[in-house]
Amino acid sequence: MPALMFPAQLMQSRRYCQPRLVLLGDAAHCCHPVGGQGLNMGIRDAAALAQVLQTAQQQRQHLGSLMVLKRYDRWRRYENWVMLAFTDILNRSFSNHWLPMVTAACLC
Numbered sequence: 001m002p003a004l005m006f007p008a009q010l011m012q013s014r015r016y017c018q019p020r021l022v023l024l025g026d027a028a029h030c031c032h033p034v035g036g037q038g039l040n041m042g043i044r045d046a047a048a049l050a051q052v053l054q055t056a057q058q059q060r061q062h063l064g065s066l067m068v069l070k071r072y073d074r075w076r077r078y079e080n081w082v083m084l085a086f087t088d089i090l091n092r093s094f095s096n097h098w099l100p101m102v103t104a105a106c107l108c
């Protein structure tokens with residue numbers, strides 16, 4: 001299978017789950033590495049999913065049901081948007097050629 005490429009820029013899946021299926025880590029979202037947050041977000045996704053599944057198991061709910069997996073989707077998609085937006089602003093600021101912005105970036 002040929003190697004595929006995609007740009008390292010702000011991307012997020014519209015949905016993180018389907019019945020018996022979840023996306024997490026870079027499969028669910030992607031950002032420019034300037035903020036160094038991609039791996040951190042993936043680890044938080046995994047921790048949130050584990051917590052959601054543990055709670056569902058204690059309540060004897062079906063682990064693969066959309067009702068259960070949507071809890072993970074709602075939790076992580078919102079939090080990831082905040083971090084993705086922050087990283088995107090950083091990326092746009094540092095790759096900007098407008099002189100005041102270049103000066104501000106140099107001072108950071």
Ligand SMILES: Cc1cc2nc3c(=O)[nH]c(=O)nc-3n(C[C@H](O)[C@H](O)[C@H](O)COP(=O)(O)OP(=O)(O)OC[C@H]3O[C@@H](n4cnc5c(N)ncnc54)[C@H](O)[C@@H]3O)c2cc1C
Pocket residue numbers: 008024025026027033035036037038039040041042
């Ligand atoms: C230059 C750079 C610097 C970065 N610096 C940081 C940083 O400082 N801090 C930070 O938190 N994040 C950083 N990141 C982001 C971080 O590397 C990623 O967010 C993280 O590696 C994503 O982990 P993942 O397991 O979700 O995906 P990946 O690391 O991409 O792992 C997916 C794995 O699945 C395998 N795979 C793909 N398709 C298939 C298939 N069909 N069958 C079987 N296997 C398959 C791939 O080979 C790969 O091994 C950086 C990224 C880049 C590019």
